[in-house]
Amino acid sequence: MSLSLRELQAAVAAHLDGQASAVLDELVIGPAARLRVHRHHVRDSLATALAATFPTVQALVGEDFFKGMARAYVGGALPTQPVLAEYGESFADFVGAYEPARRLAYLTDTARLDWALNVAFHAASTPRLSTADLSAVEVEQLPGRGLFMAPGSALIRSAYPIDRIWAAAQPGAAGGTVDLAEGAACLLVLRRPDDAGFIRLSEGEAAFVSALASGAPLEGAAEAAFAVEPGFELSAVFARLLAVGAFAALR
Amino acid sequence: MTAAGIGLRAPHLQQIARERPATGFLEIHAENHLAPSPALEIVERLRMDYAFSIHAVGLSLGSADGIDEVHLDRVAALVRRLQPQWLSDHLAWSTQGGRYFNDLLPMPYTEEALDTVVRNIDRVQEAFGRPISLENPSCYLAFAHSTMSEPMFLAEVARRSGCGLLLDVNNVHVTAHNLRLDPGEWLALPGEAITQYHLAGHAVNDADGAPILIDDHGSRVSDAVWKLYARMVARFGARPTLVEWDTALPDLSVLLAEAGRVALVA
Numbered sequence: 001m002s003l004s005l006r007e008l009q010a011a012v013a014a015h016l017d018g019q020a021s022a023v024l025d026e027l028v029i030g031p032a033a034r035l036r037v038h039r040h041h042v043r044d045s046l047a048t049a050l051a052a053t054f055p056t057v058q059a060l061v062g063e064d065f066f067k068g069m070a071r072a073y074v075g076g077a078l079p080t081q082p083v084l085a086e087y088g089e090s091f092a093d094f095v096g097a098y099e100p101a102r103r104l105a106y107l108t109d110t111a112r113l114d115w116a117l118n119v120a121f122h123a124a125s126t127p128r129l130s131t132a133d134l135s136a137v138e139v140e141q142l143p144g145r146g147l148f149m150a151p152g153s154a155l156i157r158s159a160y161p162i163d164r165i166w167a168a169a170q171p172g173a174a175g176g177t178v179d180l181a182e183g184a185a186c187l188l189v190l191r192r193p194d195d196a197g198f199i200r201l202s203e204g205e206a207a208f209v210s211a212l213a214s215g216a217p218l219e220g221a222a223e224a225a226f227a228v229e230p231g232f233e234l235s236a237v238f239a240r241l242l243a244v245g246a247f248a249a250l251r
Numbered sequence: 252m253t254a255a256g257i258g259l260r261a262p263h264l265q266q267i268a269r270e271r272p273a274t275g276f277l278e279i280h281a282e283n284h285l286a287p288s289p290a291l292e293i294v295e296r297l298r299m300d301y302a303f304s305i306h307a308v309g310l311s312l313g314s315a316d317g318i319d320e321v322h323l324d325r326v327a328a329l330v331r332r333l334q335p336q337w338l339s340d341h342l343a344w345s346t347q348g349g350r351y352f353n354d355l356l357p358m359p360y361t362e363e364a365l366d367t368v369v370r371n372i373d374r375v376q377e378a379f380g381r382p383i384s385l386e387n388p389s390c391y392l393a394f395a396h397s398t399m400s401e402p403m404f405l406a407e408v409a410r411r412s413g414c415g416l417l418l419d420v421n422n423v424h425v426t427a428h429n430l431r432l433d434p435g436e437w438l439a440l441p442g443e444a445i446t447q448y449h450l451a452g453h454a455v456n457d458a459d460g461a462p463i464l465i466d467d468h469g470s471r472v473s474d475a476v477w478k479l480y481a482r483m484v485a486r487f488g489a490r491p492t493l494v495e496w497d498t499a500l501p502d503l504s505v506l507l508a509e510a511g512r513v514a515l516v517a
Contacts, residue, residue, distance in 0.1 A: 007313035013347040033458035034392035079351040082309025122286035
């Protein structure tokens with residue numbers, strides 16, 4: 001009994017997927033348990049990689065629960081390439097549909113935040129828009145200009161206070177409780193010089209950033225902000241966003 | 252004295268950047284640094300002060316599917332950026348049908364597999380513009396249709412592709428134990444091809460009642476592996492040697508002390 005290398009690797013891959021293989025039983029020297037070493041390693045090592053990418057989710061549900069959930073995800077969604085920091089894009093959706101976690105309604109949004117922080121951490125550290133860049137533009141032209149958001153930035157909206165949930169789940173956090181009734185949060189996730197982080201935005205700020213991110217000029221973005229937040233303070237908000245490096249450049 | 256190096260892992264990154272400990276070289280896994288990050292920026296700064304080894308874990312040199320060109324491009328870009336002294340990956344496969352298993356899966360040692368590995372290494376060396384070194388795997392099983400031993404297979408790959416060999420002494424110990432082979436068989440490798448040694452700890456697990464050694468890089472190097480290392484060095488000569496520690500990572504001082512033991516042997 002012999003297989004081509006391609007057939008052998010397809011058979012081992014099927015085994016790793018959980019399928020029995022009579023062919024492999026004939027070809028493999030050593031107890032059947034030996035093949036299971038690989039099957040376990042695939043699931044466990046990928047679950048460990050997911051724990052590194054979704055640390056807040058793991059802190060909320062505990063290591064054992066996380067491991068079970070991650071192994072279930074891995075079983076249906078193996079990576080398609082070897083960079084593990086880029087693995088898990090669909091994990092938040094999986095968490096949202098994972099029946100044993102159904103009671104934790106905020107968990108899927110927390111996973112989305114973890115993923116966004118991971119993406120921002122791996123964004124390029126490129127120059128950010130500065131006040132000097134802006135002063136090079138004629139003042140009357142500015143309202144008509146759009147802005148490119150910084151690489152890796154993302155707006156995360158949740159019906160739950162996920163910024164408070166995130167803070168409570170950090171290593172060394174004081175503990176205490178987060179009241180889900182505190183309500184919705186909108187966070188702007190950004191690559192910072194030495195890590196990734198987020199700032200909390202008001203409804204108006206979120207509308208402003210969201211409009212800019214989709215290509216609107218400053219004038220249009222400000223209108224979108226005023227529409228949801230009549231007291232929106234354009235210049236203060238713009239200065240704050242500039243200071244945290246939210247923008248890459250003028251469009 | 253032999254250069255003894257340590258793996259540069261994320262939990263130690265800040266401390267190493269701050270304290271700049273004396274070590275022969277630093278090793279990174281290519282796949283941990285292919286995307287930009289603050290960590291990669293630290294690695295780039297450390298590169299100015301340390302010799303580096305880039306150890307890839309995902310080129311899947313044994314794949315019948317061939318080399319993933321997208322992934323190869325990314326690793327080649329990192330190699331161009333860091334210009335490491337050493338460059339390596341494993342005799343194993345980890346990709347099939349567009350899926351990546353994150354495991355170093357075993358090869359059959361056949362003529363067909365030999366052709367495949369040599370063809371894949373040729374492609375990788377062409378992309379890098381320099382030779383790589385091929386690491387012997389840790390094996391838990393063997394295939395009945397293999398027609399040669401692992402050392403014979405490695406020697407032939409090195410001869411035909413011009414690649415170097417990275418001799419992982421812990422993997423020899425683990426493989427020999429699990430497959431009931433004599434570790435002395437690896438002393439027949441072509442010594443001139445050996446560019447580097449790896450040392451690591453392993454775990455002892457139970458597989459249906461029989462102890463099986465797992466190459467988990469999660470503890471100090473065992474006495475048996477130090478003894479085997481001494482035999483290898485006596486046979487092939489001293490080479491730069493890496494102490495690997497990837498799971499249950501200890502304090503940096505423990506890792507540096509373990510690497511310091513290399514000098515007692517080589």
